[in-house]
Structure formats: structure tokens, C-alpha cells
Amino acid sequence: KRAALLIKEVAGGEISSDIVDVYPNPVEDFKVEVTYAGIKRLIGVDLGKEKIKSILAALEIRIEDETENGLSLRVPPYRVDVKREVDVIEEILRIYGYNNIELPRQVNSSLQYSVKPNPTKIRNLVAEMLTAQGFNEIWSNSLTKTSYYENNSVFQIENTVKIFNPLSNDLGSMRQSLLYGGLESIAYNANRKNPDIRLYEFGNCYFFKGSSLNNNPIRNYREEEHLSLFISGDKEAANWALPASRTSFFQLKSYTENVLKRMGFSIASLKTEAVSNEVMSEGISYSINGKKLVEFGTIAAKVLKAFGIERSVYYADFSMDTMFVELKNNKVVFAELPKYPEVRRDLALLLDKTVQFNQLRDLAFRSERKLLRSVDLFDVYEGKGVPEGKKSYAVSYILRDDEKTLNDQQIEKIMQKLVSTYERELGAQLR
Known part of the structure; x- marks a missing residue:
């Protein structure tokens, strides 16, 4: 259509007929039903019936029938993305102008959430x-x-x-x-x-x-x-x-x-x-x-x-x-990054072979709940210098106070408490 119009304007030709589409099976127009209430509900503004019909005419969407509640439309097949009522309303809004729709003072939304834990x-x-x-x-x-x-x-x-x-x-x-x-x-x-x-x-x-x-x-x-x-x-x-x-x-x-x-x-x-x-x-x-x-x-x-x-x-x-x-029942608790330095202390313990590291760790956290941050095993030794039926564990302890820097006296008190607990509960000896 645009090409024919340019030929007429530039070369002085004359358009002799409408467009003829030679196709084995002619494509039918899309039939779409729209309601005035549906247009108002989605756009949020009452555009008026005449305004809606003028926009549809500009879009080359023919009105086949009109009732008090809405319109029966025939959409040209070249508009392949306009097949539903919501598609027609979107086209009307595009021509009317998104900028002409006032922002509401209040927006309502339904929030979906799943039961935790999901x-x-x-x-x-x-x-x-x-x-x-x-x-x-x-x-x-x-x-x-x-x-x-x-x-x-x-x-x-x-x-x-x-x-x-x-x-x-x-x-x-x-x-x-x-x-x-x-x-x-x-x-x-x-x-x-x-x-x-x-x-x-x-x-x-x-x-x-x-x-x-x-x-x-x-x-x-x-x-x-x-x-x-x-x-x-x-x-x-x-x-x-x-x-x-x-x-x-x-x-x-x-x-x-x-x-x-x-x-x-x-x-x-x-x-x-x-x-x-x-x-x-x-x-x-x-x-x-x-x-x-x-x-x-x-x-x-x-x-x-x-x-x-x-x-x-x-x-x-x-x-x-x-x-x-x-x-x-497991709550996530926010904790800020530590401001004060950690302190590491190591113990070399002589223990029975039957003693497991998990026992040492559990006793340590029971003995010191506030300042002890981690307990790790970094060496196990059995052999020369270790009595039969015994083994040596080298264990590291990380201590930190989130409110102040630990001093030597506090650290020594905690370590002595740990050693006493190990001696009493597990028969441990310091090497």
C-alpha cells in the first residue's frame, strides 16, 4: 500500500484497485470480542465509546457489531499479535498514550509466599x-x-x-x-x-x-x-x-x-x-x-x-x-562483622586411643560457650615417645570477644578451664 502511494505521488500513477492477495487459502480476519468494562478495568481510565471506536478505525480494526456492553471486532490477519481482548486493549492504550494515564495514589498487589522452610x-x-x-x-x-x-x-x-x-x-x-x-x-x-x-x-x-x-x-x-x-x-x-x-x-x-x-x-x-x-x-x-x-x-x-x-x-x-x-525452629540471627581480633591457642594432648576428636570439641564448647569460636584438629601422632594404647592430638582453639580485645589473663583462664575439663572427663595429659 505504501509503495502504491509513493508511485502515485512521485510518478503520477493512479491506484486502480484495492490490494489483491493471491494465496492458496485466504487467511480469515481474527474475530475478537471486547467489552467497555474490560477496557476500563485494564487501562484504569474511561476513554469513552467514541474515542475507542476512533482508535480502532485508525488501527484498521473493523467493528462488525456493537452492543451496549462492547464490540465485536474483525482484526486484519497481518496483525498477528492481536488475537485476544487483552491484545486489542493494549493496542488502544498504545495509541491513546501511556503518558496520558495518571499514576494512581495507591497500588494494590497480591504477594505470594511459601511456607518456610520451602x-x-x-x-x-x-x-x-x-x-x-x-x-x-x-x-x-x-x-x-x-x-x-x-x-x-x-x-x-x-x-x-x-x-x-x-x-x-x-x-x-x-x-x-x-x-x-x-x-x-x-x-x-x-x-x-x-x-x-x-x-x-x-x-x-x-x-x-x-x-x-x-x-x-x-x-x-x-x-x-x-x-x-x-x-x-x-x-x-x-x-x-x-x-x-x-x-x-x-x-x-x-x-x-x-x-x-x-x-x-x-x-x-x-x-x-x-x-x-x-x-x-x-x-x-x-x-x-x-x-x-x-x-x-x-x-x-x-x-x-x-x-x-x-x-x-x-x-x-x-x-x-x-x-x-x-x-x-532454626532462626537466622544477624551478626555484624567482628571488630576485635581473634586469638589462637594450641594444645598437645595425650589421650587414650578410644577418645574421638568430637568428644574434645563437644567438651570445649560446653566448657566455654561465649568466647570459643572454633575447635580444629591439625595433627595426630602415634609412635615413638607415645605410650602404648595412647595417641597425641594437636588441637587449635579460636577465641574472640565481640565487645573488646581479649587480654592474656582471660585467655589463660579459659585454656586452664579447658585443660581441667579434659583431665577430668577424658583423663587427658598435656604433652
């Missing part, structure tokens, strides 16, 4: 952190072998949810733990020359606890959400700069504590207990308010042998349901 957000935060640390997420089958729970003192067969008419013996029960599905994945990868593994999985576990007291059979069944971590093989691929080193229990401990910290738990506030059973040869559990948050450790050689796994596997099992409940 499980989905927490899962995503943890998943992003683990993925950044080199983990891969797996999804194992909720249906598993019943034989995994036979003669098993940790996951007892009586608590297994069994399937009626299972497809096969390998899919005869609902899983009580994410452990066996993860071990199947590790064995599968190891058999295909991929032994260096870091895996995590979010999943539900299922339990049966029959009771004649329950009138409703559904109450005999329980479903829990868990998170599992698995590491095995070498920490990193072998290269010329660094010698190959295997994953370890302490590496898993670091990953486990990182997950707890990311979810807002303070490791110092958790109760620590040793774990040893037919599934884990050695391990640790963290609890809060008498509820177990996580249990992690080294998978027993007997269990690994059943899967044909030759390398050590380290496994952590988080109770997500428990953590979600405890997070509701």
Missing part, C-alpha cells in the same frame, strides 16, 4: 552445591530386592513393604534405604571402568509397622524422604602435578558437614555419636533435640562383596523430614 528450594540449594563439588545425581528404583533385607539387623525384613504379584524377584519390595540402589549404581560403573564415583540422590523410603491397634491399615505404613551421598575411588583423575589419592571417610565427613551448614545447622550444636553395625564398619551420626539428622561412614566389606565392589565406599544418609522440621 522443601523444594532447600533441595535445589543442596543439589546445586553438591553438583558444584563434582557430584552426579542419580534416581534409583523404589522397587528393590527383598533379599537385601533378609537377615539384616539394620533394615529388618519385618519392616519391609512387600509388593503383591511383583514383576520379578528383583522388584519384590519397596526400599527401606537409598543405600542398595546407590551400591547398584557404583557396581554398574565400576564394571564399566568408571570407578571414581561421587553420587547423590533424593528419594523416599518406605516402612511397614503392623499394629492391631490401628483400625486404619494405612497407618501401618510410613514414608520418609532421605538424601544419600556416595563417594568411592580416587579424589581426582591422576595427573603429572599431583599423585593419585583415594577418597576417605574424612572427605565424606567434610561433604556431610557442608550440606548441614548449607541448610543452616551449626555443627557445634549437634550431638555426635559413633556408629558401627553390619552395614557401616565405622561411622558417625549427628543429632539435634534427640532426633537423628544424618548418619555417615564406611560401608562394611561384607556388604560391598555382595555387590562385587572392590574399592571402599563411603556413604551418608540424611533424614530430610527431620531436617525440615528442625529448620522451622
Whole structure:
């Protein structure tokens, strides 16, 4: 149309007809219904019927029918983005001018918020952190072998949810733990020359606890959400700069504590207990308010042998349901950056071999709650100069007062108190 108009103006031609569109299937005009009330509601201003009709005419939108409440319109097909009432109103507003709409004195809005803690957000935060640390997420089958729970003192067969008419013996029960599905994945990868593994999985576990007291059979069944971590093989691929080193229990401990910290738990506030059973040869559990948050450790050689796994596997099992409940009571408290310097003091302690570092840390925080910031183990020694059945721990302590600089007298008093506590509770000796 513009080209024809230019020819007429410049060359003196004459337009002989309307535009003829030669097309196999002519495109119909879009039919749109608009109401005056809808226009006023979205724009916020009563433009008047005549103003609306004049704008529509300028936009080449034909009015097919008019009622008291609104208009039936035919929109040309070249306006491909004007197919709904709201599209027509947007075009009207564009021509009328956004600048001609006065800003309201008050704006109303509906705010959406989720109940805290939001499980989905927490899962995503943890998943992003683990993925950044080199983990891969797996999804194992909720249906598993019943034989995994036979003669098993940790996951007892009586608590297994069994399937009626299972497809096969390998899919005869609902899983009580994410452990066996993860071990199947590790064995599968190891058999295909991929032994260096870091895996995590979010999943539900299922339990049966029959009771004649329950009138409703559904109450005999329980479903829990868990998170599992698995590491095995070498920490990193072998290269010329660094010698190959295997994953370890302490590496898993670091990953486990990182997950707890990311979810807002303070490791110092958790109760620590040793774990040893037919599934884990050695391990640790963290609890809060008498509820177990996580249990992690080294998978027993007997269990690994059943899967044909030759390398050590380290496994952590988080109770997500428990953590979600405890997070509701976990308040984030603002604290400004420290203005006063920290002080470090070290102790070399002679202890029985049975004493664990977690016992030292727990006693330290119980002894000094206000000024003690962290307790770390930086050396363990056994050998020449250390009596049989003993070991030497080198432990560092960070002290800080947020209101003033600590003096030597205060520091010495705290350290003497710690030493006395260790001597009384653990039979420790200063080296």
C-alpha cells in the first residue's frame, strides 16, 4: 500500500484497485470480542465509546457489531499479535498514550509466599552445591530386592513393604534405604571402568509397622524422604602435578558437614555419636533435640562383596523430614562483622586411643560457650615417645570477644578451664 502511494505521488500513477492477495487459502480476519468494562478495568481510565471506536478505525480494526456492553471486532490477519481482548486493549492504550494515564495514589498487589522452610528450594540449594563439588545425581528404583533385607539387623525384613504379584524377584519390595540402589549404581560403573564415583540422590523410603491397634491399615505404613551421598575411588583423575589419592571417610565427613551448614545447622550444636553395625564398619551420626539428622561412614566389606565392589565406599544418609522440621525452629540471627581480633591457642594432648576428636570439641564448647569460636584438629601422632594404647592430638582453639580485645589473663583462664575439663572427663595429659 505504501509503495502504491509513493508511485502515485512521485510518478503520477493512479491506484486502480484495492490490494489483491493471491494465496492458496485466504487467511480469515481474527474475530475478537471486547467489552467497555474490560477496557476500563485494564487501562484504569474511561476513554469513552467514541474515542475507542476512533482508535480502532485508525488501527484498521473493523467493528462488525456493537452492543451496549462492547464490540465485536474483525482484526486484519497481518496483525498477528492481536488475537485476544487483552491484545486489542493494549493496542488502544498504545495509541491513546501511556503518558496520558495518571499514576494512581495507591497500588494494590497480591504477594505470594511459601511456607518456610520451602522443601523444594532447600533441595535445589543442596543439589546445586553438591553438583558444584563434582557430584552426579542419580534416581534409583523404589522397587528393590527383598533379599537385601533378609537377615539384616539394620533394615529388618519385618519392616519391609512387600509388593503383591511383583514383576520379578528383583522388584519384590519397596526400599527401606537409598543405600542398595546407590551400591547398584557404583557396581554398574565400576564394571564399566568408571570407578571414581561421587553420587547423590533424593528419594523416599518406605516402612511397614503392623499394629492391631490401628483400625486404619494405612497407618501401618510410613514414608520418609532421605538424601544419600556416595563417594568411592580416587579424589581426582591422576595427573603429572599431583599423585593419585583415594577418597576417605574424612572427605565424606567434610561433604556431610557442608550440606548441614548449607541448610543452616551449626555443627557445634549437634550431638555426635559413633556408629558401627553390619552395614557401616565405622561411622558417625549427628543429632539435634534427640532426633537423628544424618548418619555417615564406611560401608562394611561384607556388604560391598555382595555387590562385587572392590574399592571402599563411603556413604551418608540424611533424614530430610527431620531436617525440615528442625529448620522451622532454626532462626537466622544477624551478626555484624567482628571488630576485635581473634586469638589462637594450641594444645598437645595425650589421650587414650578410644577418645574421638568430637568428644574434645563437644567438651570445649560446653566448657566455654561465649568466647570459643572454633575447635580444629591439625595433627595426630602415634609412635615413638607415645605410650602404648595412647595417641597425641594437636588441637587449635579460636577465641574472640565481640565487645573488646581479649587480654592474656582471660585467655589463660579459659585454656586452664579447658585443660581441667579434659583431665577430668577424658583423663587427658598435656604433652
